Amino acid sequence: MSVKVYVPCDAAAVSVGADAVAKSVAEQIASRRLNASVVRNGSRGMFWLEPLVEVETPQGRIAYGPVSADSVASLFEAGFLEGKPHTLRLGPTEEIPFLKRQERLTFARCGITDPLSLSDYVSHGGYRGLERALKLTPETIIEDVTNSGLRGRGGAGFPTGIKWRTVLNTPADKKYIVCNADEGDSGTYADRMIMEGDPFVLIEGMTIAGIAVGATSGYIYVRSEYPHAFRALRRAIAIAYDKGYLGANVAGSGKRFDLEARMGAGAYICGEETSLLESLEGKRGQIRFKPPLPAISGLFGKPTVINNVISLATVPIILDKGGEYYKNFGMGKSRGTLTIQLAGNIKHGGLVEKAFGLSLREAIYDFGGGTASGRPLRAVQVGGPLGAYFPESLLDTPLDYEAFAERKGMLGHGGIVVFDDTVDLAHQARFAMEFCAVESCGKCTPCRVGSTRGVEVIDKIIADRDRMLNLELLDDLCQVLTDGSLCALGGLIPYPVQSAIRHFPEDFHKPAPPPPANGSSKVPGKVQETQSWS
Amino acid sequence: MGNPKAWDADRALIRIRELERLPGALLPILHALQDEFGYIDKAAVPLIADALNLSHAEVHGTISFYHDFRHNPAGKHVLKLCRAEACQSMGCESMIRHVEDKLGIHLGQTTEDHSFTVDAVYCLGNCALSPAVMLDGKLYGRVSREVADFLIDSAQRHA
Numbered sequence: 001m002s003v004k005v006y007v008p009c010d011a012a013a014v015s016v017g018a019d020a021v022a023k024s025v026a027e028q029i030a031s032r033r034l035n036a037s038v039v040r041n042g043s044r045g046m047f048w049l050e051p052l053v054e055v056e057t058p059q060g061r062i063a064y065g066p067v068s069a070d071s072v073a074s075l076f077e078a079g080f081l082e083g084k085p086h087t088l089r090l091g092p093t094e095e096i097p098f099l100k101r102q103e104r105l106t107f108a109r110c111g112i113t114d115p116l117s118l119s120d121y122v123s124h125g126g127y128r129g130l131e132r133a134l135k136l137t138p139e140t141i142i143e144d145v146t147n148s149g150l151r152g153r154g155g156a157g158f159p160t161g162i163k164w165r166t167v168l169n170t171p172a173d174k175k176y177i178v179c180n181a182d183e184g185d186s187g188t189y190a191d192r193m194i195m196e197g198d199p200f201v202l203i204e205g206m207t208i209a210g211i212a213v214g215a216t217s218g219y220i221y222v223r224s225e226y227p228h229a230f231r232a233l234r235r236a237i238a239i240a241y242d243k244g245y246l247g248a249n250v251a252g253s254g255k256r257f258d259l260e261a262r263m264g265a266g267a268y269i270c271g272e273e274t275s276l277l278e279s280l281e282g283k284r285g286q287i288r289f290k291p292p293l294p295a296i297s298g299l300f301g302k303p304t305v306i307n308n309v310i311s312l313a314t315v316p317i318i319l320d321k322g323g324e325y326y327k328n329f330g331m332g333k334s335r336g337t338l339t340i341q342l343a344g345n346i347k348h349g350g351l352v353e354k355a356f357g358l359s360l361r362e363a364i365y366d367f368g369g370g371t372a373s374g375r376p377l378r379a380v381q382v383g384g385p386l387g388a389y390f391p392e393s394l395l396d397t398p399l400d401y402e403a404f405a406e407r408k409g410m411l412g413h414g415g416i417v418v419f420d421d422t423v424d425l426a427h428q429a430r431f432a433m434e435f436c437a438v439e440s441c442g443k444c445t446p447c448r449v450g451s452t453r454g455v456e457v458i459d460k461i462i463a464d465r466d467r468m469l470n471l472e473l474l475d476d477l478c479q480v481l482t483d484g485s486l487c488a489l490g491g492l493i494p495y496p497v498q499s500a501i502r503h504f505p506e507d508f509h510k511p512a513p514p515p516p517a518n519g520s521s522k523v524p525g526k527v528q529e530t531q532s533w534s
Numbered sequence: 535m536g537n538p539k540a541w542d543a544d545r546a547l548i549r550i551r552e553l554e555r556l557p558g559a560l561l562p563i564l565h566a567l568q569d570e571f572g573y574i575d576k577a578a579v580p581l582i583a584d585a586l587n588l589s590h591a592e593v594h595g596t597i598s599f600y601h602d603f604r605h606n607p608a609g610k611h612v613l614k615l616c617r618a619e620a621c622q623s624m625g626c627e628s629m630i631r632h633v634e635d636k637l638g639i640h641l642g643q644t645t646e647d648h649s650f651t652v653d654a655v656y657c658l659g660n661c662a663l664s665p666a667v668m669l670d671g672k673l674y675g676r677v678s679r680e681v682a683d684f685l686i687d688s689a690q691r692h693a
Contacts, residue, residue, distance in 0.1 A: 012660050015675035047662035047675075186618030189659040224565075224602050225614075225658050227671050262558075263565055265600035268656060282560030282586070284599040300557065342662060344623035349662025372624070381619055385656075415661065419623045431622070435656065441599075 003036040003081050005029075006054040006061070008111070010043035010196050011228035012189065018051040020069040025053070028076045036081055042197020044111035045351030046098055054093055057083040063090040098367055103329060104353045105337050106314045107190075110197040116235055118243055121200040127245070129316030133208045134253045138168055141212040145315065147323030149335025154180055154271075154308030155383065155412040156488075157334075157401045160315075163305060166295035167213040170303040175215035177206050178280065178299055178306040181222040181229070182264055182271035185384025187343035187415030190351060191309035195222070195229035198313070199236035203259060205312035207250060208319055209305050210257040218259045219299070221276050224266050233261040268439040272487050273306045275441060286441045287487045308413070310339055329355035334400040342368040344381075344417035361395035364418060375420040379428075379504065383412025385435050386492035388499035389425060408499065410492070425504035430458040432496040436489060446481045447490025453477060454497070464512035471501070471508065538572030538607065545570065546578055554585045560596055564603055573604035601653075609644045609651035611689045614668040617641075617654050620661035629665055630654075632679045636686060649690060 007022040008014075022038050029036045044052060049065035053075075062083035064075060071088060078086040090096055104110075113120040121127070133141050146161025167175060179202065183191040194202060206218045222230045237259055240246040248256050262280060264270050270279045274288035277299050298304025314336065318326045326336045334356035340363050342349045347369035352358075360380060364370070371377050379389045382399075388409035390397070397403050404411045419428075433454030440447045454477055460470045478494035485491040501508055539545070549566045553559050563582055567574050574597050583593045597603045615630050634640055637650050644651040660666035663675030669685050677685070 011673045012663055012675060015660050015663060015666065015673040050663070183659060184657055186657045187620045187661045188657075189661055192659040225655055225668070228673070262561065264602075265561060265564070266602035266655070267600050279561065280558050282558040282596070283592075284596050286599075344620040344661065344664060346662070385619060415620075417620045417623055417661070423623065428619070428622075431619070435618075439656070 001035075003034075004039050004056040005036055005081070006039050006041045006056070007051060008043045008197075009040035009115070009228075010050075010193060011226070012047055012193075013043050013050040013052070014228070016050050016066070017068060021051045021053060021067050021072060024069040024072040028072055032076060034081065039114050041113060042110045042115050043193060043351075044093065044099060045107070045193060046096065046348070047350045048348050049090065052090075052093075055080055055083055059083060059092065061093045063093040063096065064088040065090055098348060098350065098352075101367070102353050103337055103355055105317050105326065105329070106201075106310060106339060107194070107198070107351065107353045108317065109201065110193060113198065115197050115199055115232060116239065118200065118239055118245075121198075125320065126200055126316070127204055127251070129319030130204050130208055130211075130245075130251060133211055133319045134251065134255075138212050138214065141208065141319065142168060144323040145212070145318060148318045148326040149323075149330065149333075150311060150314060150318060150326065151334070151401070152308055153310035153314070153339070153413065155185075155410070157411070160307060160311055163295055163307070164209065164213050166293065167215070167303045167305050170296050172303050174217070174300075174302050175213055176299040176302055176304040177209045177213070177215045177218035177312075178277065178294075178304055179206055179218065179220040179309055179312055180271060180273060180276055180306055181220050181226070181309050182268075182276060183226070183309070183413065184223060184268040184271045185386075185413050185415050187381065187384060187417040188341050188413045189343075190339040190341055190414065192226055192229050193351060194309055194313050195226070196232045199233050200240065201313045201316055202233075202309055203236060203240050203246065205315035206259060207245070207257050208315050209307070209312060211250070211253075211255055213303075213305055215303075215305065216256045216258065218257065219280055220259070220261045221264055221270070221280055222261055223264045223270075230261060230263055237261060267441075268435075269441040269487075269489060272489065274487075277304065277306070284441070286443045289486070310413075331355070331357040331398070331400055333402060338399055338411075339414050340367075340399060341413075341415045342418070343415055345371045345373055345420050346416075346418045347372050356398075356400050358399050359395065360390070360397050360399060360416070363399060363416060364395065368416075368418070371418060371420045373420045373422075375422065377418060378421040378423050379419040379425060381417045381419070381428075381496065382415070383410040383495075384415055385432060386410070386488060386495055387412050387415075388495045389428060389503060390499070391503040394503075408495070408502075410495065425500040425507040426458065426462050426510070427507075429497045429500040429508075430455060430462070432493055432500075433458060436493040440489060444484070444486040444490060446484040447486070447493075450477055450481050450485075450490065451493065454481075454493075458497075461508055462510075462512070467509070474501075539570060541571050541575040541577065543577060543581065546575075547581055550581055550585045559586060560588070560593070561600075564597060564600075568603060572607045576605070606644075607648070609648045611650050611670055613650060613652045613686070614655040614658070615641065615652060616656070616658045616660075616664075616666045616668075618657040618661075620657070621665040624664040626665035629677060629679050629682055633682050633686070636683065650686070 436451035
């Protein structure tokens with residue numbers, strides 16, 4: 001039998017040379033006339049080991065990593081097709097502690113299967129959720145999702161079942177399922193991994209949602225920074241149509257569900273659900289007033305389920321194993337598993353799917369192994385650019401929606417960005433305001449104008465100009481942003497700013513830096529602006 | 535990316551016609567035109583407005599809203615540098631300054647010989663392998679100054 005060698009096609013693995021490794025493995029197989037083949041799988045999510053190459057042996061899959069194209073020949077010399085020793089050998093993949101201690105439900109297949117093989121998907125439990133859903137009434141499907149306790153994994157944590165019920169109970173001639181794949185938060189990549197590593201699970205989840213609420217059409221709005229994910233989805237959708245899992249007669253049920261992947265255009269705000277809907281309609285991505293909720297009047301004015309990738313990709317396992325099964329993971333009001341993404345200055349960066357309740361410290365040290373630089377950890381930002389900066393003293397906070405809210409932070413999409421002691425929190429606070437100014441949709445004044453004023457005020461604080469007065473002014477500005485902004489961008493940008501001041505006050509009281517030398521940072525040469533119509 | 539063709543109104547109209555019936559066709563059309571020509575020519579605005587029954591202002595407003603759409607041709611190579619938090623924690627700011635100095639331009643600009651455009655992006659989803667950059671649609675991780683030099687030099691050699 002032909003030996004299978006797995007080399008990930010995940011964009012992150014490719015970013016450190018997986019394509020070159022796959023090519024090199026294929027060349028070695030050909031030149032040595034071996035009975036083996038290369039499978040491009042998704043990533044297991046252990047990025048410090050990428051490119052992680054696995055070999056299928058009678059003893060299970062054996063991992064080697066990080067493999068470079070140059071080391072491939074030596075792997076063959078050492079007999080890695082039989083799983084033999086080599087300095088890069090990591091042992092059985094499933095026994096690697098980082099992976100072994102996880103509870104992978106949503107990511108059960110990611111990294112194991114060929115993402116674009118429907119037969120692989122089905123033989124690993126795929127489409128069992130849809131099969132069961134097709135035997136149930138819409139009410140029962142939604143009851144199961146509600147019972148599972150699944151809350152929106154995009155960041156807001158709204159109960160998914162309640163959203164679906166609203167759409168089901170709103171009569172209309174047309175309804176939509178929209179997947180928010182505009183994963184713009186720094187420190188997050190779980191959506192990308194699923195779209196590239198197991199796209200059929202998202203397609204199945206959306207199909208189940210469509211059947212549950214009576215929607216016949218769906219869109220996946222993918223950010224343009226994810227070209228690999230976009231291509232993977234387009235291919236997977238074409239395959240699903242070809243095999244009868246999408247279209248006029250979903251899996252022979254007589255029910256219709258059409259699906260299309262659309263590309264965003266580089267606007268962070270389009271991760272906000274109403275901006276995303278405007279963008280899908282072909283307009284500027286400006287947010288809408290709520291109410292009406294998208295569940296009542298969403299895409300093209302029709303009732304619309306809009307959920308994050310991970311929420312929708314979790315639906316198949318809930319339908320397959322039942323809401324009770326999923327609910328038995330987790331703590332308090334946070335049920336099921338959380339996909340934690342370890343990022344930034346971290347030794348072992350990667351995806352950890354685990355029942356809610358793990359502490360920030362356990363995630364960063366037990367899984368992540370501390371900082372990559374080896375320097376002391378100073379700050380952690382959880383929940384993306386709108387999340388709070390936590391100091392070391394808050395690391396025992398459990399990763400749970402309510403626990404974070406109590407400490408004036410937010411769990412968001414589960415991204416954890418670690419900073420060592422070289423970080424300057426005044427600089428990070430300034431960046432938060434700058435980011436808000438770049439990405440504001442411009443609809444409401446607090447966000448549009450307040451973000452720019454915020455940068456200016458923080459600049460004055462850093463430069464020690466009327467520092468105490470300006471700190472007071474900044475606090476006031478943050479209050480206006482919190483109370484007066486229309487959406488979460490302006491409404492939450494005070495989180496990183498105020499948490500930086502609260503937990504790291506010393507960074508706002510340093511001596512003013514010397515003014516830059518005359519024209520020092522200017523670069524020579526004539527330049528041409530790209531963004532102006534002359 | 536690839537090799538964009540020079541602006542051609544007839545060709546643009548063909549692309550518009552292919553997509554105009556899609557629900558919410560404007561973004562797909564703008565992406566198609568940018569793929570074809572490397573930017574959205576001013577002359578495309580009335581063509582799109584006419585096809586979708588929109589005002590010129592609506593089309594122009596949409597183009598200018600999104601960071602992706604260019605008003606002028608980009609350089610032969612487009613280098614997107616992530617400057618979001620995860621990459622900051624691994625020192626992207628100094629790598630970015632190095633790239634700016636090396637090419638003699640700032641973020642958002644194109645070199646005079648049109649060989650390179652550098653843009654800031656906020657997150658490429660490669661946050662466990664920071665700093666990340668994207669060169670001509672290809673993602674790279676753990677990009678030190680040396681890796682950045684290598685990427686730029688290799689691209690220039692294959693210009």
